[in-house]
Amino acid sequence: MDTATKHLLVTPVEGGSITTPKGFHTAGIHTGVKRYKLDLGVLYCEVPASSAAVYTLNKVQAAPIKVTKESIAKEGKLQAVIVNSGNANACTGTKGMEDAYTMRKTTAEVFEIPEHYVAVSSTGVIGEFLQMEKIVNGIKKIKTLTQMDFESAERFNEAILTTDTINKRACFQTTIGGKTVTFGGVAKGSGMIHPNMATMLAFVTTDANIEPKWLQIALSKVIDETFNRITVDGDTSTNDTVVTLASGLANNDQLTKDHPDWDQFVLGLKMTCEHLAKKIARDGEGATKLIEVQVKGALNDQEAGKVAKSIVGSDLVKSAIYGTDANWGRIICAIGYSEAEINPDTIDIAIGEIQTLKDGMPIPFSEEEATQYLSTENIVIYVDLKIGHGFGKAWGCDLTYDYVRINAGYRT
Template sequence: MVVDGGSIITPKGFSAGGLHCGLKKTERHDIGAIVCEVVATAAAVYTTSVFQAAPLKVTRESLVDGKLRAIVVNSGNANACTGQQGEADAYAMRAEMARQLGVAEKDVAVASTGVIGELLKMDCVQSGIEALPLRLRQDEGGAEDFTQAILTTDLVKKEACVSVVVDGKDVIIAGAAKGSGMIHPNMATMLAFMTTDANIDQAALQQLMRQATDLTFNMITVDGDTSTNDMLVSMASGLAGNQALDSSHPDWAAFAKAFTYVCQKLAMAIARDGEGATRLVEVVVHGAVSDHSARVIAKTVVGSSLVKTAVFGADANWGRIIAAVGRAGEPVNPDQVDVQLGAISVLEGSRPVAFDEEAALVYLKGDTVRIFVDLHGGEGQATAWGCDLTYDYVRINAAYRT
C-alpha cells in the first residue's frame, strides 16, 4: 500500500536532514545525511564504470560487514577522478560524520554527486558536517531538507514510500533518489537511498537489491551515459519487529514486490525528470526469446536518439522504433513484429497499418508516451523508461560547468 506523504524517514528508526555548506554557487542545500538510531542491516549496488569515484571506495569498505548507521551525501561536486587527495577527502568526510554522531567510522557510508574532476572544498564540507547533527529530524522537514541536498540539475525531488504486512506487522519501505542527466545505469548521475524498518537477512537484502535494480534502475536511460558515481544504498533498521526475512519467509514475495515497486517509482521519476525532458517514454517489449533479450531491446528503443527526438516532435515515425529493435543485437524475426503507440497500431506483422495521424499527434503530445513492441518470438518481456530529447538538454549540458 502506498503511504501518502511518506518519505525516507517514515520507516521506524530513521532521521534525516540537509543544509547549504557552500559547495553550490546558489543557496540550495548541498550536504545531507540519513541516520539510523540502531545499527542497520545494509547493502549497496554501484556503477559498473571503471572510473569509480572516491566515495564508492569508502562506502564499499564501510559495507564489508553489511552494517551502517549513517550515510552522508554532498552535491555540487562528484569527487571523481581526483586522485589520492580525493580519496583522502572522502575518508575525511566519513571520519567527521562518525565523530559528530559518536559512531564507528566503518558504520558511515559516503556519496557525492556533481562536477567530475574538481577537488572538494573541504572547509565547506567540514563546516557542513559539523552542523548536520542539529539539522537531523524525524519529520517531513528533515526528509525535505535531505532530498533537496542531493539534487543537481534535477527539477523535482524523487520519493516513494509503501507499507506491506509481514508477520502481521506493518513494514515500511521508502526511498529517495536524484538523477536527471548522465543517466544510463549499469548497476544515472544517479544516487538512490532506501530505508526500511524490516528485519531482514543481509544476504537476502543484497540479492533483492540486485534483482530489483535489474528490473528498474538498470532499465532507465536519459542520454546513454553512465556516471562515475552511481550508487544505491539500502538500510534496514529491523524495528518493525517481524521475524527475519529471507527468500524462505512466507511473506517474502510480498516484501520483494513492495521493495521493487519503490525502486520502479524512483527510476521512473528519474527518467521523467531527464534534463530538458517534456515527456516520459515507456517501452514495453513482449514476445522476445528471453527476458534478457526483451530488456536489451526495450532499452535500445528507449535510448535511441532518433526515437527520443521523434517523441519530442510528436512524430509517429515508427521506422525509428523498428530500426532500434533491429540493431539491438538480439534474435528477432523481421517478418512478425507489431508496434503500437499507446492504443494506436502502426505496424502489424512488420507491415504498415493505416492509422489516424491526428490522433497519433495528440497522443504523442501527452505527458507519457507508451510504445508497445510485440516480437511474437517467445515469452520474454521487459519494460524500459526514458524521456524525449529536447533543445534544452543540449543547452543544459553545453554549459554544465559554467
Template structure:
C-alpha cells in the same frame, strides 16, 4: 513466475518519505559548496541497519564509492549516509580518497558511531577537489537538524540535487508476518543517465528485518529491472550508487528466500525502486515527456529488456517523440539492433493505443490522432515479438534542444 505477475497488496504512502520507516531520520544543510542551494545531506538510523549497495559499472569510480564499499564490506551494517552535491570528488587522486575518509570520520564522530557504519556519496562536477573545510563545518551542524521531522526528508532530497528540477521520493507499505513493513526512498538524477546505473544516487530505507546477505540479493534482483532500465542520454557516470538500509524495527520474522512472503518483500522493494527510476527518467535534462516501453512475447525476460532499453535509448526515437512524429520505423530499427532474438515477420508495434505495425507490416493509422497522443506528457510504446512469454519494461525521456543548452554550460 515473475514476482511482478503475482498479486500483492503494495500501498503507496502519498506523504511518505525515506524517514517514514521506523528508525530513520534525515537532514539537509547549506555549506557554501553551492552558492545558494542546500548541498549536504545525511540519513541516520537509530540502530545499526543491515545494508546493501550497487554501484556504477564505469571503470572510473569516484572516491566516495571506494569508501562506501569499504564500510559495507566490514559488517554489512550502516547507521549513517553522508552526501554532498556540487562536487563529485571523482578523478581527484589521493587527496580525493583522503577527503572522502574525512567525511566518513567526521560523520562518525558527530553521531558517535563506528567509522565503518558510515557511507559516503558525492555528486557534481568531476575533477575538482572538495571544499572539505566547508563540508566539515556542515557535518558538525547537521546532527541537530535530524531532530527536526517536519521537512527533514525534503531538505535531504534538495541537498543531493544537481541539475534536477524536482525532488524525487517514494514510499510504499505492505504486510509481512502481520507486521506493517514500510519502504522509503529518495533519488537524484537528471543527466548522464544510462544503464548500467546512471549519474544517479538513490537511497532506500525500510524497517523490515533482514540480514545483509539477503538484502544484497534482493537489491541485485530488482536493480536490473528498475534503475538499470532508465536512460536519458547514454552516458554512465563515475558516482552512481544505490544504498538500501533495513532497520529491522518492524520485528517481522527475519527474511530469506525461504520465507513464505519473500516475494512480497521483493515486489515492495521493486515498486519503490521503479517509482524513483521513473521520476529520474521524467526529469531528464530538458525533458518534456516520460517514455515507457513495454515489450512482451520475447523468448525470455532478458531479451524483452534488451529491446525495451534499445528503443527508449534511441536518440532518433526520443527526437521523434519530442517532435510528435509517430515514426514507428525508428522503433522497429531499434528493436532490430537490440541484440535480442526477434523475427521481423511477427512484430507488432503500438504507440499508445494506436497500432502502427502488425506482423512486421505497416497498417493504416490516423497521423492526426497519433500527433495528438504524442503531445501528451506520458508516452507508452508497446512491442509484441510473438516468440515466447518474456516481458520487460524500460523508461526514458524525449531529447530536446534544452538538453544541449544545459550540458553546453554545465560547469558555468
C-alpha cells in the same frame, strides 16, 4: 496469485518519505559549496542497519564509492550516509580519497558511531577538489538538525540534487508475517543517465528485519528491473550508487528466500525503486515527456528488457517523440540492433493505442491522432515480438533542445 492482486498488497503511503520506515532521521543544509542551494545531507539510523548497495559499472569510479564499498564490506551494516552535492570528488587522486575518508571520519565522530558504519556519497562536477573546510563544518552542525519528519526528508532530498528540477521520493507499505513493513526512498538524477546499474544516486530505507546477505540479493534483483531500465542520454557516470538500509524495527520474523513473504518484500522494494526510476526518467535534463516501452513475446524476460532499453535509449526515437512524429521506423530499427533474438515478420508495434505495425507489415493510421497522442506528457510504446513469453519494460524521456543548452554550460 496474479500480478494485479499482488500489487494490491503493496500500497503507496500518502505523505510518506524516506523517514517513514521506523528508525530513520534526515537533514539537509547549505554549507556554501553551492551558491544558494542546499548541498549537504545526512541519512541516520537509530540502530546499525543491514545494508546493501550497487554501484556504477563505469571503470572510472569516484573516491566516495571506494570508501562506501569498504564500509559495507566490513560488517554489512551502516548507520549513517553523508552526501554532498556540487562536487563529485571524482578523478581527484590521493587527495580525493583522503577527503572522502575525512567525510566518513568526521560523520562517525559527530554521530558517535564506528567509522565503518558510515557511507559517503558525492555528486556534481568531476575533476575538482572538495571544499573540505565548508563540508567538515557542515557535518559538525548537521546532527542537531536531523529529524524524522517529512520536511527534513525533503531537505535531505534537495541537498543531493544537481540539475534536477524536482525532488524524487517514494514510500510504500506491505504486510510481512503480520507486521507492517515500510519502504521509503529518495533519488537524484537528471543527466548522465543510462541503464548500466543505476546511473544516479538513490537511498532506500526499510524497517524490515533482514540480514545484509539477503538484502543484497533482493536489491540486485530489483535493480535489474528498475534503475537498470532507465536512460536519458546514454552516459554512465563515475559516482552512481544505490544504498539500501534496513533497520529491522518492524520486528517481523527475519526474512530469507525461504520466508513465505519473501516475494512480498521483494515486490515492495521493487515498487519503491521503480517509482524513483520513473521519476528520474521523467526529469531528464530538458525533458518534456516520460517514455515507457513495454515489450512482450520475447524469448525470455531478459531479452524483452534488452529490446525495451534499446528503444527507449535511441536518440532518434527520443527526438521523434519530442517532435510528435509517429516515426515507427525508428522503433523497428532500435529493435533490430538490440542484439535480442527476433523475427522481423512477426513484430507488432503500437504507439499508445495506435497500431503502426502488424506481423512486420505497416498498418494505416491517423497521423493527426498520433500527433495528438504524442503531444501528451506520458507516452507508452508497445512491442510484441511473438516468439516467446518474455516481458520487460524500460523508461526514458524525449530529447530536446534544452538538453544541449543545459549540458553546454554545466560548469558555468
